[in-house]
Structures are given as C-alpha cells and as structure tokens.
Amino acid sequence: MNTNAYEIVASFFARARHPIVAKGEDHRFVFANDRACSMIGCSIQDLLGKTDHDFLPRVEADAIWAVDEHVLRSGEERLFEEEITAPDGSRRTLVTQKRRVPVPFCETPTFMVLAVIEDVTELRSAEHILRASEEHHRSLIELHPQTPWIADAAGRVVEVGPGWEQLSGGSVDDACGTGWMNVVHPDDLPHVVNSWNLAVQTGAPLDVEYRIRAPNGVDRWYRSRAAARVSPSGSIIRWYGLLEDVHDRHTALQALVASEAHLREHKEKLERLVDARTAEVQQKNVELARLLQQERDTNATQRRFVAMVSHEFRTPLTIIDAAAQRLGRLREAPSPEYLAGKALQIRGSVARMVELMESILAAGRLETGVIELSKKPSSIVELVQAAVMRRQELSPLHRIHIEWGEIPSIYDLDPSAMERVFSNLLSNAVKYAPQSPDIYVRGWCDEDTVHVSVQDTGVGMGEDDVPRLFEPYFRAQSATGIAGTGIGLNIVREIVELHDGTIGVVSEIGKGSTFTISLPYRSQSSQPKEAT
Structure with missing residues (x-):
C-alpha cells in the first residue's frame, strides 16, 4: 500500500x-x-x-x-x-x-x-456466570418437592416450577400472568382472587387452599403460601410462593368429619360397619395369602434360576477345560487348523460366559431401577452390522443375511444398550436354530417409525408361550434342552421401551421366530436415507 x-x-x-x-x-x-x-x-x-x-x-x-x-x-x-x-x-x-x-x-x-x-x-x-447462576436457580426449583412460583410486585406470576405441568396439565407459560386462574375450581376462584389481592395490597403473607382440575379430570386440593420480598424502603419487590398438594390430607380430614357425624347420627349402623370392616379384613387376609403364595413362587423361580445359571456357567467352563486338556495331552506340535478350532471353542465359551454375566448384571439393574441411558447420535446400521460381525465370527456355521431399506442415517440412542439388544436377538437366533443356518436381518422405516427385525428358521414356539416371552426367567416349552436363563428378552424389552419403542414377535413351532424392534424417529434431527 x-x-x-x-x-x-x-x-x-x-x-x-x-x-x-x-x-x-x-x-x-x-x-x-x-x-x-x-x-x-x-x-x-x-x-x-x-x-x-x-x-x-x-x-x-x-x-x-x-x-x-x-x-x-x-x-x-x-x-x-x-x-x-x-x-x-x-x-x-x-x-x-x-x-x-x-x-x-x-x-x-x-x-x-x-x-x-x-x-x-x-x-x-458475564454470560457464563449468568447461565451458571440461572442453572443453579433452575435446579433448586426443579428439585423442590413442592411447586415454587414467583410473582412481581403487582401480583402477576412470572415463573412457575416444572411441577405445574404435571398437576395442571398445562405448560408453565400458561400459568404466568393471571393464567393460573383458569385451572382453579370456579367455586374457589372468588375467594382465592380476593385473598391474593388483599395480600398484594397489604404485603401480608398469603395462605389459601383451593382445588385445581388435574389432567385426569379429578379436582385436587392445594395449599398456596407466599411471602413478599421487601426493599429497604418498604416497597414490595416480588413474591415467592409454594404450591403444596394437600389433597390427601384435606380428603382425610373431610372423611374424618363425615365419619364422626355418621357415627353420631347413625349409631344403630355400627354393627353393619363392623361387619363391613370384618369382611374387608378377611379380603385382605385372602390377598395376603395370595401375595405370600406369589412370594413363594417367586423364590422358587429364583432358585430354579440360580440352578440354571450354575449349569449355564458350568457348560462353557467344561468346554474350556476339555479344550485345555486336549491341548495339554498333545505329544506333537498341533496344526494351525487344530489350534484354530480349539481357540474358537474357547472364545465361544468365554463369549457365552460374558453374555451371561452382562445379562445377570443388567437384570439386577432393572430390578433395582438404576438402569440409565446415555443417548447420543448414533448409526443404527453400524450398530447392527457390528453385532452381526461379532456373531458371525463366533458362529461360522450360520449365515446372517442383512437387508436394509430406507432408514435414518443418525439416530439419538444409547449405542451400548442398543448393541446389547441386537447382540441378544442374534445370539438367540443362532441358539434356537442350530440346524437352520440362515438368519435374516432387515431394516426399514415407515412414516414415523424405524423397524429392525431378526428372523430365524429354528424351533419356534407355541402361541401360548408368546404372551409371556418377555417376562423375567420365563422360557418357552420349545426351549427345553437349549441353554438359556430367561432374562435376555426381558432386558431387551426394557431397553427398547426406555427408547420409547416397542418389540414384537411372530413365531410358529418348527418354522422359527421373527423379532421386530420399532423405534419412533419423528423427533430425530436426521432425515431418512438409503442404508448401505
């Protein structure tokens, strides 16, 4: 320049x-x-x-x-x-x-x-600090057992905790301003409005009970309390309030009053009331006996499960031990083919034991309710193909055919959990079709759902077993003599349902089974594309 x-x-x-x-x-x-x-x-x-x-x-x-x-x-x-x-x-x-x-x-x-x-x-x-402060405040509101709310000095609601959506069926935005009045019972509204206006005018604390129509159409009683935050000059800055569900307490109090009146007015009905209570106790005794028997059945099922798992672990261990003994008795250097065969036996047995342990751990997490998903954008095609490759390596005598239609390239899911789902279905297809080597995996989508099916041509199952197939520890009659614990499909269903999906099965004795997973994808960011 x-x-x-x-x-x-x-x-x-x-x-x-x-x-x-x-x-x-x-x-x-x-x-x-x-x-x-x-x-x-x-x-x-x-x-x-x-x-x-x-x-x-x-x-x-x-x-x-x-x-x-x-x-x-x-x-x-x-x-x-x-x-x-x-x-x-x-x-x-x-x-x-x-x-x-x-x-x-x-x-x-x-x-x-x-x-x-x-x-x-x-x-x-400054924006980062502000966001951190806002997130801290939001966390306190969201974790509060009651429903917090905030109003300005004029009495207009400016913020409501997320619990409002559950108790009213409306959004938190609907409650702002004077929108909260729309869900108050008409008979209670005048009293509530007068109490709130008086508190706003005088600065006195608010304490009022009223009914709100729940999403299921039932009116529930709530107690709303609020106190004003006052400036040094004495003027109101804003109001902080809590909305507490007191329906059970209110209903119990009303029932108590009615019961006392009923006893005073109808002493002659006491005997019939005692009879009714006696019948109720008898009914509870019957229910208790039923629950006790159910507990006994559950314990027996768990004992059978423990015995079954012990047997399941003993089988692969026996295979590993036998392979090791044969290798140890060799007097000459084994051929590569012989070593490969023994290695495949050992790897298959180890994979079976790992699968058993993962299934047992997953079942325990499901029973205690601590299983959680870690969703992230993932490829369903890649997850299925990875599971197919592992299963094909462990089961070289089977042929797994894959057919893809038009499905989303990226899907928001937990890859580890869904990988366990596909691996379990492929393992079952191999296990219950020992003499039928062809397994078919298909993927496609319709208007708002992605479908993935796994089909085998093995032993199948009867129509009486299908409704109970996803219950824990349940095994179909056609599975007699085939290794299994009865917890894998229960875990599969729970994982699929945690992804807001469903799993179904079509099966016939002697013709095999087809398991189909259906996952919604309307909310996903990716558009469908042809899988490769």
Whole structure:
C-alpha cells in the first residue's frame, strides 16, 4: 500500500471505536489503528509488513490465514467469533467482521482484507456466570418437592416450577400472568382472587387452599403460601410462593368429619360397619395369602434360576477345560487348523460366559431401577452390522443375511444398550436354530417409525408361550434342552421401551421366530436415507 492509500485508510479508521486492521493479498499487515496495535501489543512500525504468525500460536494463525484467504478469493463477507492468545498469555474472545476491499490508488486491481474486531471476552464471561447462576436457580426449583412460583410486585406470576405441568396439565407459560386462574375450581376462584389481592395490597403473607382440575379430570386440593420480598424502603419487590398438594390430607380430614357425624347420627349402623370392616379384613387376609403364595413362587423361580445359571456357567467352563486338556495331552506340535478350532471353542465359551454375566448384571439393574441411558447420535446400521460381525465370527456355521431399506442415517440412542439388544436377538437366533443356518436381518422405516427385525428358521414356539416371552426367567416349552436363563428378552424389552419403542414377535413351532424392534424417529434431527 502506497503512502496516499495508507493516509486515506488511516483517516477513515483512526478514531474508530473498535480495533481495525488491514492485510494485503500476501496476508501481511498494511494498516492498523491505535486500538488494534494496543490489542496486539506492538507499535504500528513493528506491525506493518508482518503476519499473524509473528504474534500468535501457529494453530490460531493458520485458522485466521484460512479465513482471510477465503475472503480474498471469494469476496464473501464473514462475521465470526474466535478465541486468540493475548500478548500476556490470556485467552481473549473476539467477534471479527472481515470483508474484501480494493486498495486505493493502485494501478492494477489489488485487494486487501479489512477486519473490524470487537473484544467480547468480558461479555462472554458475564454470560457464563449468568447461565451458571440461572442453572443453579433452575435446579433448586426443579428439585423442590413442592411447586415454587414467583410473582412481581403487582401480583402477576412470572415463573412457575416444572411441577405445574404435571398437576395442571398445562405448560408453565400458561400459568404466568393471571393464567393460573383458569385451572382453579370456579367455586374457589372468588375467594382465592380476593385473598391474593388483599395480600398484594397489604404485603401480608398469603395462605389459601383451593382445588385445581388435574389432567385426569379429578379436582385436587392445594395449599398456596407466599411471602413478599421487601426493599429497604418498604416497597414490595416480588413474591415467592409454594404450591403444596394437600389433597390427601384435606380428603382425610373431610372423611374424618363425615365419619364422626355418621357415627353420631347413625349409631344403630355400627354393627353393619363392623361387619363391613370384618369382611374387608378377611379380603385382605385372602390377598395376603395370595401375595405370600406369589412370594413363594417367586423364590422358587429364583432358585430354579440360580440352578440354571450354575449349569449355564458350568457348560462353557467344561468346554474350556476339555479344550485345555486336549491341548495339554498333545505329544506333537498341533496344526494351525487344530489350534484354530480349539481357540474358537474357547472364545465361544468365554463369549457365552460374558453374555451371561452382562445379562445377570443388567437384570439386577432393572430390578433395582438404576438402569440409565446415555443417548447420543448414533448409526443404527453400524450398530447392527457390528453385532452381526461379532456373531458371525463366533458362529461360522450360520449365515446372517442383512437387508436394509430406507432408514435414518443418525439416530439419538444409547449405542451400548442398543448393541446389547441386537447382540441378544442374534445370539438367540443362532441358539434356537442350530440346524437352520440362515438368519435374516432387515431394516426399514415407515412414516414415523424405524423397524429392525431378526428372523430365524429354528424351533419356534407355541402361541401360548408368546404372551409371556418377555417376562423375567420365563422360557418357552420349545426351549427345553437349549441353554438359556430367561432374562435376555426381558432386558431387551426394557431397553427398547426406555427408547420409547416397542418389540414384537411372530413365531410358529418348527418354522422359527421373527423379532421386530420399532423405534419412533419423528423427533430425530436426521432425515431418512438409503442404508448401505
């Protein structure tokens, strides 16, 4: 840039409110105002003719160079946020607007990148602190056993805890302002409004009970209490309140009053009331006996399960021990084929034991209610293909055929949990079709659902067994003599339902079974595409 061009650019931007720099087509600085020099930490004489690589770490300088090059070549204006290392070593957040402008007084068309920079480090730090404070406040509200609410000095509700949605069936936005009045029982509304207006006018605490229509159409009693936050001058700043469900207590109190009146007025009905209570006790005794028998049945089922698991562990251990003994008795070096066969036996037995342990642990988590999902964008196709590859390696005598239709490329799910689902279904298909080597895996989708099915042509099961197939510890009659614990399909169903999906089965004795998983994808961000 010649002297005349530099003076013109300097006259335009010398008093600009933000740092401004200009770079030539060779990415060297040709201009910077005083604010830019101060930000970079050098004088204009030390800056001119140098590049960002002379002042910034290489990674940061490379990124800036790439944006500058794009602006110079395309002429596109760019506005973006970036982080750089300041001269003192601190990290600064900058909002930079870059555009390509012609260099004045040049005989040949020459361009430069003009960058207007705004340091928003303090602003982003303040936003971070504000978000943290807001999240802290939100967590306190969401975890409160009652429903907190806040109103302004005029008595208009400005915020309500998430419990409002469950108790009223409406959104928290519907409760703001005076919208909460719409769900108050009409007979209680005048008293509630008068009590609230009196509290707002006088600053006295609010304590009132009234009915709210629940989403199921039943009116429930609630107690609303509030106290004002007052400024040093005595004026009300805002109101903080709690909405407490007192329906059970209110109903119990009303029942008690009615019962006392009933006893006073109808002493002659006492004997019939005692008879009714006696019948109720007898009914409870019958129910208790039923529950006791159910507990005994459960204990017997668990004892059978323990015996079954012991047998299931003993079988692969026996295979491993037998393979090890045969290898130990060899007097000559075994052939690679012989070693491969024994290794496959051992790996298959180890895989079976790992599968048993994972199923038992997962069943325990389901019974205690501590199983949780960790969802993230994942590929259903990749999960299924990975499970197929592992199963094919462990079961080389079976042939697994895969057929994909049009399904979403990315789906929000827990990959580990869903991988256990597909692995379990493939393991069952192999296990219950020992003489039928072909297994078919299909995937497709309809208007709002993704479907994945696993089909075998094995032993199948009777129609009486299908309704109980997903119960814990249950095994079909056709599974007699085939290894299994009866907990795998129960875990599969629970995982699928935690993903808001369903699993179904179609089976026939001697013709095999088809298990189909259906998952909704309408809320997913990815559109369906042809799987490969």
